[in-house]
Amino acid sequence: MSDGFSLTIALLVTVVLGALATAFLWLMRRRQAETAAGIAALAEMRWREFARLVVEALRGRGFEAEGIDQALDRGPQAELRLRRDGQTWLLACRVASARSQLGTGPVRELADAVRVNAAQGGILATPARINAPTRSAASRLELYDGEALWALVAPMLPNALRDDITLHARKRSVRETALAWTVAVALGVIAGLVPAFVGGPAEPSTEPAASESAPPPAEAPAPPAKPAAPGPALDSAAPADPNRDQFERGEVIHAVSVLPWVERALWSTSSTLVIQQREDVDQLQIEEICAVLARYDALRASRLQLQPPAGSQRKVRFLQCRAY
Known part of the structure; x- marks a missing residue:
């Protein structure tokens, strides 16, 4: 570690900034993300289902x-x-x-x-x-x-759907928290380097006084490069068209809802399709939904959440037609 670097300042700045960011992300931002995901799920419902x-x-x-x-x-x-x-x-x-x-x-x-x-x-x-x-x-x-x-209807949603929305918001908060601590560490390093530039108390010199012809002191070393963020890698691909995504998900909801054994269908998240069954079905009927999803490149690997019909002894099932 170079002379003039203050480890105490660096740690203090990192901990304070990281703690403040964590409190904000988990006490406020996570709740906002959960509300936004819940409202988006309501917007994808059919009118009759939403009204009920x-x-x-x-x-x-x-x-x-x-x-x-x-x-x-x-x-x-x-x-x-x-x-x-x-x-x-x-x-x-x-x-x-x-x-x-x-x-x-x-x-x-x-x-x-x-x-x-x-x-x-x-x-x-x-x-x-x-x-x-x-x-x-x-x-x-x-x-x-x-x-x-959201405050009005959230208690009425199925537990599986609410848990899925909460899990989606929690995963987002974890990613944002990791990024916030990375930034806090970088700012802490920069703050720790400040004494090297503003100057600290001079230590007594044991060397003889330099002559007038002695060369000037060397310049202070440049600060180390800012460490790369270890957070989750960002997708370099261009973002998908949100209007097209919404249109394709609407087509899937329409195609699935007309199946005779489907009570209702909705997207709980961008990658999870919740299907409320009218009756217990086997793998052959489930393939009908997979055939619908296979028409869309962005949705064919979506996860299926099969809600058993009323009175059924089956549990909720999670399936995936195909992997990426």
Whole structure:
């Protein structure tokens, strides 16, 4: 170690920065990542499935649905009638991309329906974001989007799906924490080198005084190169088109959902397809799903999470049609 390097300063800076970054990533960033993954999973649901999930979540807040099956048959633009404390409420569920913004149209339509039906109020639930101008048109309405929507419906999700979302957020936090500590070490090394440049207390010299003709002292050595980050290697390939990925996943959901033994299907993560079965099936039926995934290069190695039908003694199964 070169003269002037302060190991104490380097360790202190590394520990402080690393600890602060770790606290932020695990106490705040991980929760944000889990919420974002959950909202993305809701956005990939079919409207009927999303509406039933919201209705079940509202039961815990005292609401009861009236004629839910008939209302669902009218399509995504229909308002569902709810009752609470003897009063009528209207519910509108709008499925949209988690990155999109909901326009004022659906909000105004629900507000008008509340007035026409003399309802006590209205509830609008959507994975899309609702901005301030849209909220200003929400007279007598309760709006659930983003974190509010996730807090409402998260307790209603299947345990396997919630665990998958939590695991996805935890893995991301581990990668980000490793990168944060790498940066903290690099900054600690730089901070430890500062005394070499600003100068420290001079030690008494045992050499005779240099003559006026003596050559000038050598310049201080250059600081060592910044260590390379040992974190996970980044993929050098260009990122995939998110619009194309979303389109292909939507096609897979549509193709799988029409199979007679499938109750519903949704993407819990970008690489896990959750399938709720109507009935127990064997490997031959599962190959039907593999055939659908094989049409798409980016999805053919996706993991299948098979949820057993109601009343079945089977456990949840995880399969993969093929490896990369």
